[in-house]
Amino acid sequence: MTETRSNVPAETRRDDPVLLPPVDIVEDDTGITVYADLPGVPKDKLAVRVDRESLTIEGEISFGLPEKMDAVLAEVQAPRYRRSFTLSRELDTDKCDAVFKDGVLKLRIPKVEHAKPRRIEVKVG
């Protein structure tokens, strides 16, 4: 009974110009791991908000720009990343663990104990 999270990657709020960070999402028996690319975001400008129902990753690109610079190419066109997901109840959002290094966020959300897969013994009647 691991497949109970069909509603997980549902993005919301896409009104103002923000970048959608690319993600990898992996589930195993004990939880879900989310990797997100947020290059140019220093640690203090990253906000990861988790509550029982949703996960929001937000980051602001911040680095020193020289004065009097004319942009000749801008593939990154907004200074902010944002992406939200809805979570399902078997995830234990109180025990999240986040690591942010070189612009990559790794967020681990474990499952609550009783949601981990259990083999059901089938008795012969």
Added chain:
Amino acid sequence: MFPSFFAPAGDLFAELDRLSRDMQQLFDGLPVNIRAGRRGGFPALNIGYTPSSVEVYAFAPGVDPQRIKVEIHKGVLTIEGERASDLPPASDKVNVYANERMAGSFKRVISLPDDIDPAQVDATYRDGLLHISIKRRADAQPRRIAIH
């Protein structure tokens, strides 16, 4: 004739993505560098010129800076490297729901203005952002001529 040969089944979204990019280019009307490739290359690049330098910002998260090769040859800047995948090997115990992050080798090529000085380049990697600053030659700087 064999459309599936060129657009493998299941690639509909990639195709829509390409279409929307083509449309955008149509409306933007901006000329595109011949080496730009398809939009969305890795790392994404922002480039700016100042009177004294060319500033290149490459958005390359999660790359070991020791393994990024930055080279200037004949006025062309090449950024090359490799990024390992964070996904675990496929197994029946693991479900992968999203796999959007680039993995594998990458290369971006940028042509630089004529007056750059390939001997004065500074590259730093921080927060997943590679910043390459290339000075322009002093003799190419605008200089105010004093009138006596």
